[in-house]
Amino acid sequence: GNSxxxxxxxxxxxxxxxxxxxxTYTATGYPSLFWYVQYPGEGLQLLLKATKADDKGxxxxxxxxxxxxxxxFHLEKGSxxxxxxxxxxxxxxxxxxxxxxxxxxxxxxxxxxxx
Amino acid sequence: EAGVAxxxxxxxxxxxxxxAFWCNPISGHATLYWYQQILGQGPKLLIQFxxxxxxxxxxxxxxxxxxxxxxxxxxTLKIQPAKLEDSAVYLxxxxxxxxxxxxxxxxxxxTVT
Numbered sequence: 001g002n003s004x005x006x007x008x009x010x011x012x013x014x015x016x017x018x019x020x021x022x023x024t025y026t027a028t029g030y031p032s033l034f035w036y037v038q039y040p041g042e043g044l045q046l047l048l049k050a051t052k053a054d055d056k057g058x059x060x061x062x063x064x065x066x067x068x069x070x071x072x073f074h075l076e077k078g079s080x081x082x083x084x085x086x087x088x089x090x091x092x093x094x095x096x097x098x099x100x101x102x103x104x105x106x107x108x109x110x111x112x113x114x115x
Numbered sequence: 116e117a118g119v120a121x122x123x124x125x126x127x128x129x130x131x132x133x134x135a136f137w138c139n140p141i142s143g144h145a146t147l148y149w150y151q152q153i154l155g156q157g158p159k160l161l162i163q164f165x166x167x168x169x170x171x172x173x174x175x176x177x178x179x180x181x182x183x184x185x186x187x188x189x190x191t192l193k194i195q196p197a198k199l200e201d202s203a204v205y206l207x208x209x210x211x212x213x214x215x216x217x218x219x220x221x222x223x224x225x226t227v228t
Contacts, residue, residue, distance in 0.1 A: 004157070036219075043119070043206065043219040044158070089157050101146065101210060102171060103217060105157030 002027045006090050006106035013080055013113050021075040021109045023064075023090035031092040033057075033066050033073040034103070038087045047075075047088070080113045087111070117141065119220035121207050127226045133195035136223045140188070140209030146170075148217060149182055149192050150206040158206055164190060165212075194225075202227045 007022040025031065035047040035057070048057030053068035062077045073090060090106040120139040128134050140147050145166050150158035161180065162172040166187040175182070179198070184190040194201055204224050208217040 041221075043221045044208075045219070046216050049216075091157070101215070101217070102148075102160045102163060103158070105159070107155070107157050 002031070002092060002094050002104045004090050004092055004104055004106035006088075006109050008107070009087075009110040011109060011111050013111070015082055015113055015115055016079045017113075019075070019077040019080045019084075019111065021088055021090075021111070023073045023075065023106060025071050025073065025090070025092050027071075027092055027094045029094045031094040033064070034091045034093070035062070035064055035073070035075050036089040036091060036105075038089065038108075040086070044089065080111070082113045082115055085111055085113045119207055119209055119218055121205075121220040121223055123223055124221065125224050125226075127228065128197055130199055130227050131196040133193065134197055134225060135191050135193045136205050136207075136225075138190045138192070138207030138220060140190075140207070141218055143211070144209035144218070145187070145212050146210045147184055147190050148208040148210075149190070150208065152204040152206055152222070154203070161192070197225075197227045199227050201225060 003026045005024050032051045034049045036044045037047045038044050048059040050057040050066035056065045064075045087108045087110045089108045091103045147164045149161045152158040161175045162182045163170040164184045167184050182192045204222040206222045207220045210217045
């Protein structure tokens, strides 16, 4: 079956530091890949997505590139802010392996940015 | 555009009691999802509806969990009887016609004592 593996947190960075959160996946088909963010006390929000190999998703200074050869979708940001402190989830949707649009999530990575 | 609404936001019950959660999806979204998010883990799909029909309920513990979406809009998720391991955040999400972005509600945090 499908699975998503993320680096464990928490990740603690100083403001303006470079961020990488690793994500690798296992899927039988050709999945779409997503990063969701969950701010304290709020629901999950889509941060970015990529639907095919070599696509780059980007939003709010975050980027992730769909790497089929390494089955990875690492999240990066060049300069983090305190307001980026949240839990980040990598997820996939594999239409060939499920009847609907089900998302399979990784375990989440908590990011803490200190001033 | 209003987001996905859920209630209650928090619920504390004793084991063996029953509980129900309510979700109102974004207007016009045909597909509705219920996820269970145990502390420290990613969300796991429990059930997916397309209009008022079930698309996928393979991970729903049917001996104690039930869900319905009678008119293809609002949905309720029920647990009866609850167990300690049901303590989690229950997330509702919706999307257009089962494809594309899923929009999540704020969740209901359930504590079973």
